[in-house]
Amino acid sequence: xxxxxxxxxxxxxxxxxxxxxxxxxxxYAAPFFIAWGLASGTVCLIxxxxxxxxxxxxxxxxxxxxxxxxxxxxxxxxRRKARCGAGLTFLQREFLNVLWIxxxxxxxxNAGGWNIFPTFGLSAIYTIAASIVLFYIGLHENRRALLGGxxxxxxLVVANFMPxxxxxxxAAGFYLGYAGFGVAELxxxx
Amino acid sequence: xxxxxxxxVRLGIVAALLASExxxxxxxxxxxxxxxxxxxxxxxxxxxxxxxxxxxLFVARRPQSRYRLSARGRKAFLEHVAQLQSLVKGAS
Numbered sequence: 001x002x003x004x005x006x007x008x009x010x011x012x013x014x015x016x017x018x019x020x021x022x023x024x025x026x027x028y029a030a031p032f033f034i035a036w037g038l039a040s041g042t043v044c045l046i047x048x049x050x051x052x053x054x055x056x057x058x059x060x061x062x063x064x065x066x067x068x069x070x071x072x073x074x075x076x077x078x079r080r081k082a083r084c085g086a087g088l089t090f091l092q093r094e095f096l097n098v099l100w101i102x103x104x105x106x107x108x109x110n111a112g113g114w115n116i117f118p119t120f121g122l123s124a125i126y127t128i129a130a131s132i133v134l135f136y137i138g139l140h141e142n143r144r145a146l147l148g149g150x151x152x153x154x155x156l157v158v159a160n161f162m163p164x165x166x167x168x169x170x171a172a173g174f175y176l177g178y179a180g181f182g183v184a185e186l187x188x189x190x
Numbered sequence: 191x192x193x194x195x196x197x198x199v200r201l202g203i204v205a206a207l208l209a210s211e212x213x214x215x216x217x218x219x220x221x222x223x224x225x226x227x228x229x230x231x232x233x234x235x236x237x238x239x240x241x242x243x244x245x246x247l248f249v250a251r252r253p254q255s256r257y258r259l260s261a262r263g264r265k266a267f268l269e270h271v272a273q274l275q276s277l278v279k280g281a282s
Contacts (some may be wrong), residue, residue, distance in 0.1 A: 001191065001196060001277070002281075003277055003278050003280070003281030006274040006277040006278050006281075007278050008198075009201055009274055010271065010275065012198060012201065012202055012205070013201055013202065013204075013205040013271060014205075016205040016206050016222070017209060019221070020208075020209040020210060021209045087210055087211045087212030087213055087214070087256060088212075089209050089210045089211070090209055090210065090211065091209065
């Protein structure tokens, strides 16, 4: 083998390795973002409507049902994907670890910190966790995720200055930033 | 240099497996831009040499194979790449 052939082989190998280690492709995970963005946004919406007296307080149960539906969907979808046997890149595995850590911390804060974070503060915790997840993806050359993270954080800041419609604003953040990212990811890869 | 990795297709396969846990045959074909027959033949050589591990499973009642790089394959790849780099450096 001469040096120009060696260079050609090296460039090809580097190109393949770089493609799988630099860019975080999340098309497989897009349905998770859509499901959880819609569920979280709708929960915020329900609580805002309850607070304004537009729906009865019993509608709280609907939010529980929505979150349960999102959990069931996630389990069923993850099992179906696992059965396909395609496997994950190490980067995708690391991303999933970040996702579970961020959402796990948000869940524990939510379940155990309701005296510290009253009313919509509990939803805002998930907004922060979701934006951390999107910014992590954004670090791996995914501008759609960066945009989603910015939208989520912006919804938090805007909600802070609009106390009468906090639920609406946080819901918009989840719909546009989180579910919107999932839709954009699906569209971008097709 | 590693005789087995002198083939561009086999080097590409190993590079594609380097950053993944398991990779399906279809995904490998897409990454390496190789036809099914060519990919299958080269994968078989890598499996025989112990560079790549193969697992056969059924997905929706259809047989499917998936692959991952063995420790031996990873070591061989890194050594081969180091030799390629020194060859390029030596020429420049």
